[in-house]
Amino acid sequence: MKQVKLGLCGLGTVGGGVLNVLKRNQIDINARAGRELLITHVSARREYPHLDLNGIKISTNPMDVALDPDVDVLVELIGGTTLAKELVIAALKAGKHVVTANKALIAEHGNELFAIALEHQVSIAYEAAVAGGIPIIQVLREGLVANKIEWLAGIINGTGNFILTEMRDKGRDFEDVLREAQALGYAEADPTFDVEGIDAAHKLVILASIAFGMPLQFDKVYTEGISKIAPEDVVFAEELGYRIKHLGIARNRTNKGIEMRVHPTLIPESRLIANVNGVKNAVLVKCDALGANLYYGAGAGAEPTASAVISDIVDIGRSLDNEADAFVPALGFSSGKLCDFTILPIEEVECANYLRFSVLDRPGVLSHIATVFSDLGISIEALIQREPLEDQDHVPLIMLTAVTEEKRINKALAQIENQEFIRQQVVRIRVESLK
Ligand SMILES: NC(=O)c1ccc[n+]([C@@H]2O[C@H](COP(=O)([O-])OP(=O)(O)OC[C@H]3O[C@@H](n4cnc5c(N)ncnc54)[C@H](OP(=O)(O)O)[C@@H]3O)[C@@H](O)[C@H]2O)c1
Numbered sequence: 478m479k480q481v482k483l484g485l486c487g488l489g490t491v492g493g494g495v496l497n498v499l500k501r502n503q504i505d506i507n508a509r510a511g512r513e514l515l516i517t518h519v520s521a522r523r524e525y526p527h528l529d530l531n532g533i534k535i536s537t538n539p540m541d542v543a544l545d546p547d548v549d550v551l552v553e554l555i556g557g558t559t560l561a562k563e564l565v566i567a568a569l570k571a572g573k574h575v576v577t578a579n580k581a582l583i584a585e586h587g588n589e590l591f592a593i594a595l596e597h598q599v600s601i602a603y604e605a606a607v608a609g610g611i612p613i614i615q616v617l618r619e620g621l622v623a624n625k626i627e628w629l630a631g632i633i634n635g636t637g638n639f640i641l642t643e644m645r646d647k648g649r650d651f652e653d654v655l656r657e658a659q660a661l662g663y664a665e666a667d668p669t670f671d672v673e674g675i676d677a678a679h680k681l682v683i684l685a686s687i688a689f690g691m692p693l694q695f696d697k698v699y700t701e702g703i704s705k706i707a708p709e710d711v712v713f714a715e716e717l718g719y720r721i722k723h724l725g726i727a728r729n730r731t732n733k734g735i736e737m738r739v740h741p742t743l744i745p746e747s748r749l750i751a752n753v754n755g756v757k758n759a760v761l762v763k764c765d766a767l768g769a770n771l772y773y774g775a776g777a778g779a780e781p782t783a784s785a786v787i788s789d790i791v792d793i794g795r796s797l798d799n800e801a802d803a804f805v806p807a808l809g810f811s812s813g814k815l816c817d818f819t820i821l822p823i824e825e826v827e828c829a830n831y832l833r834f835s836v837l838d839r840p841g842v843l844s845h846i847a848t849v850f851s852d853l854g855i856s857i858e859a860l861i862q863r864e865p866l867e868d869q870d871h872v873p874l875i876m877l878t879a880v881t882e883e884k885r886i887n888k889a890l891a892q893i894e895n896q897e898f899i900r901q902q903v904v905r906i907r908v909e910s911l912k
Contacts, residue, residue, distance in 0.1 A: 478513045481794040484542040484573075485519040486564055487554030488528060491578050491605065492519075494779030495552065495786050496528055506787060510794035514787075518542045543568040550793055552786065553577040562586055569593045569601065576789040578605035578782055584679035587686075587693045591807040600796070600805045602789035607680040608633050608758040610781030611774040612788060617687045617762070618809035624764035626688040628728035630742075630911055633680040635756035635776045636664045636671035637703050637723040641741075642754040645711050645720065651704060663756055673702035674723065674739040681725030684760070685737050689729055689818060690810040694737075697820040701740035710833060710904060713875045717831070717859055719743040720751040721906065734819035736826050743831050743908040749773075750911065761911060769911075824884040829858070829908035834874040834893070835901040838865045842898045843874065849892050855881050871900040877908060 485492055499506065499514060507513050519530065520539035536542055543551050543564040551568035553575060555561050561582050565575050570593065577583065583590070583603045594601040604614045608631065617626070632638050636658055643654040655672065658664035670676045678698040686693045703723050714721050721741050728736040744751045749771055753759040758776025763769050775781035796805070806812060836842045843862065850857055856879035865872045878886065890903055 478507065478511075479798075480513045480515045481510065481790065481797060482515055482517045482547055482549045483552055483790065484545055484548035484550070484568075485516055485552045485554065486539040486542050487556065488519060488521050488525050489554065490779045491782045491786065492552075492554040493525070493528055494783030495554065496530075498780055498783040498787060500529065506791060510791040512794045512797065514790060514794060517547050518545050539564055540567060543573075544571055548573060549797070550574045550576060550790060552790065553579060553582075554786070555579075556581070558582050558585055562590075565590055565601070566593060569597050569599055572597055572599060574599045574793045575601045576786055576793065577601070577603050578786055579603070580606040580676070580679040580683065584682045584693060584695045587683070587807070594807060595812055600793055601807050602793060602805070603683070604789045605782045605785035607683050608760055608772070608774070609635075609776040609778065610784045611758055611760065611772050611776065612785060613684065613760050613772050614687065615788070616772060617684065621762065621764055621767065621770075622809070624766045626729065626762060626764045628726065629684055629688055629760060629762045630724050630726045630750070630909065631677075631681070631684065631760035632722055632750065632753050632758055633684075633725050633760065633776065634671050634674075634677040634723060635758055636668065637674075637677070638753065638758070639663050639756045640672070641703060641706070641711075641721055641723060644706065644708060645715070646754075648708055648712075650708050651706060672704050674700040677723065677725045677739045681727060681737060681739055684725070685727035685735065687808050688727060688762070689735055689816070690808065690814065691735070691816050691818050694820055697737060699738040699740070699823040699826075703741050705904075706741055706906075707904070709873065710831070710906060713833065713861060713873070714743050714831065714906075715746070716861060717743075717875070717877060718746055719831075719908070720746050722751065722753075724909070726909065729818075730821065730827075734821040734825070736821050738823065738826060741906050743906055744911055748911050824882075824887065826883045827880055828883070829880045829910075830878045830886050831904075831906040831908055832876045832878065832890075833904040834876075834899065835871050836874050837898040837900065838870055838872045839898065845896065845898075846874070846876075846893055849889050850878070853885050853889050855879065855885060855889060
């Protein structure tokens with residue numbers, strides 16, 4: 478059996494997982510690839526006593542791995558966008574295929590890297606970069622190739638989903654659950670990337686580019702995190718028949734442009750995706766021929782992510798015998814066939830809204846708010862009003878609006894928020910039916 482020689486940079490969570498899964502399942506994996514997958518060279522700047530590195534060349538400098546003539550495929554599992562980018566570019570230019578799990582690298586520098594891969598007629602594969610072990614890149618690029626994709630919506634950050642699940646199940650507040658997520662190793666010491674939606678935005682832009690056939694435009698994703706979600710909003714959402722999920726949403730608004738947005742979202746509790754809990758990920762895709770289809774599984778972790786990395790390696794291994802097949806367009810569209818769609822600014826987005834007002838408990842307030850909405854042509858679909866607590870003079874007033882252009886809601890809120898009966902900033906969470 479011919480070999481595929483692999484150079485591995487990064488022996489952390491994912492790198493260790495790749496080593497272990499390749500070793501454990503090597504007979505079946507090789508049979509599927511039609512080649513023997515062999516790790517010939519790894520980079521390590523310290524000891525990894527828990528990993529079996531017998532017979533593998535070890536270098537302290539990862540660039541030695543990227544440039545090793547005895548490596549066919551560079552597997553980049555270091556992370557970040559500086560060294561990782563240098564390694565990937567060096568390997569591509571040296572005519573090596575690249576497999577990476579690095580969403581930040583692909584989202585922010587993918588266009589440049591894909592152009593280099595094209596020029597050198599090699600592949601760059603990144604299945605593990607989105608939703609960990611769920612093979613969603615394959616699904617969009619291969620399985621759904623016959624379809625026009627209308628929209629997709631994903632729970633694509635496990636840490637955020639864990640926090641929202643705990644807030645709902647146990648009535649805990651955001652900060653409290655975040656501390657636990659950090660103790661459990663789900664959230665980093667600096668959780669900004671996860672809870673402020675940057676990690677999800679990295680993944681969303683990759684999904685959207687493959688789904689609609691357009692260059693990656695990370696800077697155009699509207700991004701809002703979950704750190705301002707209050708326990709009472711979780712409770713009111715439930716009362717209205719909804720769950721709050723942190724979604725990445727990409728929608729093709731035919732003839733207008735593409736929406737790309739990451740934000741907390743109320744979704745009807747009856748939807749399957751509303752019941753994706755804990756650290757799990759899921760992506761719901763709506764397309765014309767297949768209709769709605771949902772992909773669910775582990776979005777992170779050593780072996781789930783290794784599963785996706787190895788699937789990319791096997792794909793490349795299979796193509797090596799036939800040079801004509803070796804090059805796979807990175808976004809699934811042939812070169813020159815990507816479209817420069819307009820990315821709609823958030824003001825142009827259309828969706829329903831959950832609004833929580835904290836208002837003085839006195840007559841005329843509700844009718845004032847209702848008049849502002851009605852004057853702007855915004856329908857109110859549901860309303861919850863509460864009695865004030867004994868020691869308080871203000872009450873929560875919750876409204877669900879019909880689907881409306883964002884700029885119209887902004888106008889309404891601007892007119893309401895400066896009224897003296899408003900006690901706190903209005904809470905607004907977008908609502909999606911996902912039908
Ligand atoms: N963890 C997951 O569940 C998951 C899921 C999907 C995608 N990913 C992506 O996979 C990639 C790797 O993540 P990970 O969780 O495996 O990270 P990790 O556990 O922190 O491992 C990173 C590895 O890279 C090495 N490394 C880091 N900086 C280096 C440098 N400057 N020079 C040489 N070696 C360096 C580290 O070595 P030291 O140990 O010496 O620091 C470590 O072996 C990231 O792009 C991440 O976004 C991760």
